[in-house]
Amino acid sequence: MFTLESGSGFWNPLLWILIVFIAxxxxxxxxxxxxxxxxxxxxxxxxxxxxxxxxxxxEMHVKASNLYWGFTTSLNNVYTALRKMHTGxxxxxxxxxxxxxxxxxxxxxxx
Amino acid sequence: xxxxxxxxxHAPALIVAIPxxxxxxxxxxxxxxxxxxxxxxxxxxxxxxxxxWLLATDVLARGPRLYIFGAKNLASxxxxxxxxxxxxxxxxxxxxxxxxxxxxxxxxSFMKEHDGLDKYYTLVLLLIASTLGMELTxxxxxxxxxxxxxxxxxxxxxxxxxxxxEALEAAFKYIVVSSIGAxxxxxxxxxxxxxxxxxxxxTLAQVLxxxxxxxxxxxxxxxxxxxxxxxxxxxxxxxxxxxxxxPSVTLIIIGATLASFYGVLRVIFTLxxxxxxxxxxxxxxxxVLVGWILIALAIISIIVGVIMALVQTDxxxxxxxxxxxxxxYMFLAIGTSIAALGSPYATTAxxxxxxxxxxxxxxxxxxxxxxxxxxxxxxxxxxxxxxxLARNMKYTTxxxxxxxxxxAGMPPLNGFASKxxxxxxxxxxxxxxxxxxxxxSILMLAIFVKVFYAAFLxxxxxxxxxVKEAPRSMLLAMGLVAGLAIFIGLFPNIVIDTLVKPAADAxxxxxxxxxxxxxxx
Amino acid sequence: MIExxxxxxxxxxxxxxxYAVLFRRNLIKIVIGISVIESGVNxxxxxxxxxxxxxxxxxxxxxxxxxxxxGMVLPVPQALTLTSIVIGVAVxxxxxxxxxxxxxxxxxxxxxxxxxxxx
Numbered sequence: 001m002f003t004l005e006s007g008s009g010f011w012n013p014l015l016w017i018l019i020v021f022i023a024x025x026x027x028x029x030x031x032x033x034x035x036x037x038x039x040x041x042x043x044x045x046x047x048x049x050x051x052x053x054x055x056x057x058x059e060m061h062v063k064a065s066n067l068y069w070g071f072t073t074s075l076n077n078v079y080t081a082l083r084k085m086h087t088g089x090x091x092x093x094x095x096x097x098x099x100x101x102x103x104x105x106x107x108x109x110x111x
Numbered sequence: 112x113x114x115x116x117x118x119x120x121h122a123p124a125l126i127v128a129i130p131x132x133x134x135x136x137x138x139x140x141x142x143x144x145x146x147x148x149x150x151x152x153x154x155x156x157x158x159x160x161x162x163x164w165l166l167a168t169d170v171l172a173r174g175p176r177l178y179i180f181g182a183k184n185l186a187s188x189x190x191x192x193x194x195x196x197x198x199x200x201x202x203x204x205x206x207x208x209x210x211x212x213x214x215x216x217x218x219x220s221f222m223k224e225h226d227g228l229d230k231y232y233t234l235v236l237l238l239i240a241s242t243l244g245m246e247l248t249x250x251x252x253x254x255x256x257x258x259x260x261x262x263x264x265x266x267x268x269x270x271x272x273x274x275x276x277e278a279l280e281a282a283f284k285y286i287v288v289s290s291i292g293a294x295x296x297x298x299x300x301x302x303x304x305x306x307x308x309x310x311x312x313x314t315l316a317q318v319l320x321x322x323x324x325x326x327x328x329x330x331x332x333x334x335x336x337x338x339x340x341x342x343x344x345x346x347x348x349x350x351x352x353x354x355x356x357x358p359s360v361t362l363i364i365i366g367a368t369l370a371s372f373y374g375v376l377r378v379i380f381t382l383x384x385x386x387x388x389x390x391x392x393x394x395x396x397x398x399v400l401v402g403w404i405l406i407a408l409a410i411i412s413i414i415v416g417v418i419m420a421l422v423q424t425d426x427x428x429x430x431x432x433x434x435x436x437x438x439x440y441m442f443l444a445i446g447t448s449i450a451a452l453g454s455p456y457a458t459t460a461x462x463x464x465x466x467x468x469x470x471x472x473x474x475x476x477x478x479x480x481x482x483x484x485x486x487x488x489x490x491x492x493x494x495x496x497x498x499x500l501a502r503n504m505k506y507t508t509x510x511x512x513x514x515x516x517x518x519a520g521m522p523p524l525n526g527f528a529s530k531x532x533x534x535x536x537x538x539x540x541x542x543x544x545x546x547x548x549x550x551x552s553i554l555m556l557a558i559f560v561k562v563f564y565a566a567f568l569x570x571x572x573x574x575x576x577x578v579k580e581a582p583r584s585m586l587l588a589m590g591l592v593a594g595l596a597i598f599i600g601l602f603p604n605i606v607i608d609t610l611v612k613p614a615a616d617a618x619x620x621x622x623x624x625x626x627x628x629x630x631x632x
Numbered sequence: 633m634i635e636x637x638x639x640x641x642x643x644x645x646x647x648x649x650x651y652a653v654l655f656r657r658n659l660i661k662i663v664i665g666i667s668v669i670e671s672g673v674n675x676x677x678x679x680x681x682x683x684x685x686x687x688x689x690x691x692x693x694x695x696x697x698x699x700x701x702x703g704m705v706l707p708v709p710q711a712l713t714l715t716s717i718v719i720g721v722a723v724x725x726x727x728x729x730x731x732x733x734x735x736x737x738x739x740x741x742x743x744x745x746x747x748x749x750x751x
Binding site: 190252256259262263266267270273276277279280281282283286287290291294297298300301304305310350351354355428 | 709747
């Protein structure tokens with residue numbers, strides 16, 4: 001009753017949650033074998049920047065448009081082409097509609 | 112007959128009439144008291160939901176139901192307006208009323224400090240009435256009229272923030288694109304009437320022969336309704352309007368977009384149901400051609416939607432591009448089930464596509480509500496300006512994590528259940544399509560992890576020290592959607608067996624749709 | 633041949649309207665283009681209801697000797713056209729009021745200058 005059957009496979013979310021929970025219990029047990037001999041809230045838990053001072057949050061903030069920089073720059077050709085396609089011009093929106101209409105008329109044997 | 116039978120018999124008309132009547136009551140009630148207006152709007156939606164539940168218990172048990180306006184039965188000439196409710200319509204109106212209820216709960220506090228709220232509530236109730244009408248009707252011209260109503264009302268609602276120039280520009284683009292599309296639909300309806308002298312879908316489906324003019328009508332209807340649903344490359348109005356409307360309005364406009372998708376399904380499966388497997392073009396049956404065209408456009412939608420979403424800086428525009436990609440997933444599933452009509456995996460694809468309708472509406476809706484909560488708290492739209500909000504807005508962060516995992520298709524949430532069905536069935540048509548879909552799903556996760564990192568994690572900027580948590584009604588709305596997402600994810604079988612399987616069966620079984628009208632003379 | 637002229641006019645009007653929407657920069661000209669497309673579709677709806685030497689479809693004022701209902705033009709497309717004209721008026725009013733707000737906000741009516749929402 002709780003299994004979703006597609007024609008070629010099955011998916012049971014409750015069974016999945018049970019398995020993940022057992023895995024978490026195992027991981028928690030493994031975590032207990034670690035060391036906890038450290039003093040909280042002292043120098044031992046602060047970030048180490050090779051002796052440099054930690055800058056203020058304003059300067060340290062990585063802006064959202066700079067994330068995934070590698071992905072965006074390596075696909076630069078695709079992005080230039082896509083940005084040129086999205087002009088923001090209302091006439092271009094209707095032009096794409098007319099183009100798809102014409103192409104599908106040709107495919108369906110109207111013209 | 113008992114009172115219950117009387118109510119069920121008139122339920123299709125009441126479902127559209129009650130929000131319409133409520134919309135015209137709104138300006139009067141707003142003069143009295145504001146809380147009364149909000150409570151009245153919510154109670155109207157609850158009453159509509161009650162009638163939908165009544166109708167659903169009847170239609171799911173006993174088959175399609177007919178409601179003829181102005182006569183007791185259908186005599187020749189058959190130009191009465193009629194509402195024909197089968198299980199697919201029940202599925203769609205359930206989604207619409209859930210979205211409407213959540214949007215009204217959310218807008219209780221989101222719109223509280225704005226002016227002109229009486230007009231806002233009027234327009235919202237009108238939009239709900241027209242969307243419900245689009246999904247219940249069995250008559251092509253009535254569909255056009257409700258489509259035009261929803262276009263006009265959505266345009267007015269998108270331009271709600273009149274002081275921002277971008278909202279006006281988005282509304283102008285929306286109305287230009289929508290009205291040109293609707294005029295072409297009217298042209299197609301004229302062509303259909305000229306040949307067959309009938310306007311309701313069942314009669315047309317019975318007598319349709321695949322002539323030259325019918326090919327024009329098929330292409331016009333599918334392309335225009337696909338444009339209204341957001342198929343690339345006609346999708347460009349979607350990020351503009353979803354990104355600039357108030358987020359509670361975006362939720363209901365998602366419902367109107369899904370109603371246009373429902374229109375595509377009606378046209379292909381029911382109106383052209385008899386000729387799809389019989390007519391030929393390029394030595395292929397027409398359903399293979401239509402299916403593969405939809406699959407091609409859908410794959411382009413998924414890829415373009417996901418790639419463009421990665422570089423957006425405005426949060427709501429980013430979520431709108433992700434919505435374009437999700438519409439691509441829906442069209443991929445539907446295209447597979449049309450191209451492979453009759454094979455066993457075609458039913459799985461159709462069920463996956465319909466379940467994805469429901470899941471996508473909830474997940475993208477949840478993301479828009481969270482974006483609205485961020486805008487309400489910080490008054491900033493761009494992702495570059497906000498950071499470290501998880502310290503002050505704990506509940507919003509939890510809801511955003513649930514929305515993120517659901518939209519990317521992570522188990523055990525609802526996105527995985529529908530994407531599992533789609534991947535499994537599309538793989539059997541062609542493995543490459545399924546691989547592209549899975550890769551783009553991973554990119555979708557990447558996009559929203561970027562949003563999560565930028566908005567919620569990170570150092571706390573000095574301007575945001577006293578950001579408060581979102582108000583209670585907004586948290587309640589988000590909690591409802593997140594709860595539904597978790598429920599559908601943990602128990603997908605309940606939703607599939609109750610709502611999706613009857614809807615998929617009713618859609619493919621066009622003979623039953625036709626015989627409800629023709630046999631009932 | 634003469635009975636095909638309205639249909640040719642319909643196609644001509646739709647093409648002229650599409651040309652105005654696609655290739656003109658002024659916002660008001662785009663709105664006029666949409667209005668022309670709408671008039672073309674309304675003309676198409678009226679024309680398809682015509683029957684050869686038919687009269688207006690009113691039962692109580694038929695001229696003598698016309699067979700009814702075969703001698704009347706079709707009444708249903710006239711109802712569809714009336715609905716469409718009303719919808720067209722509403723859409724036109726909404727578009728023009730949006731154009732007024734845009735002009736007040738940006739000071740220009742050139743569609744290439746008001747696009748802030750791109751890419």
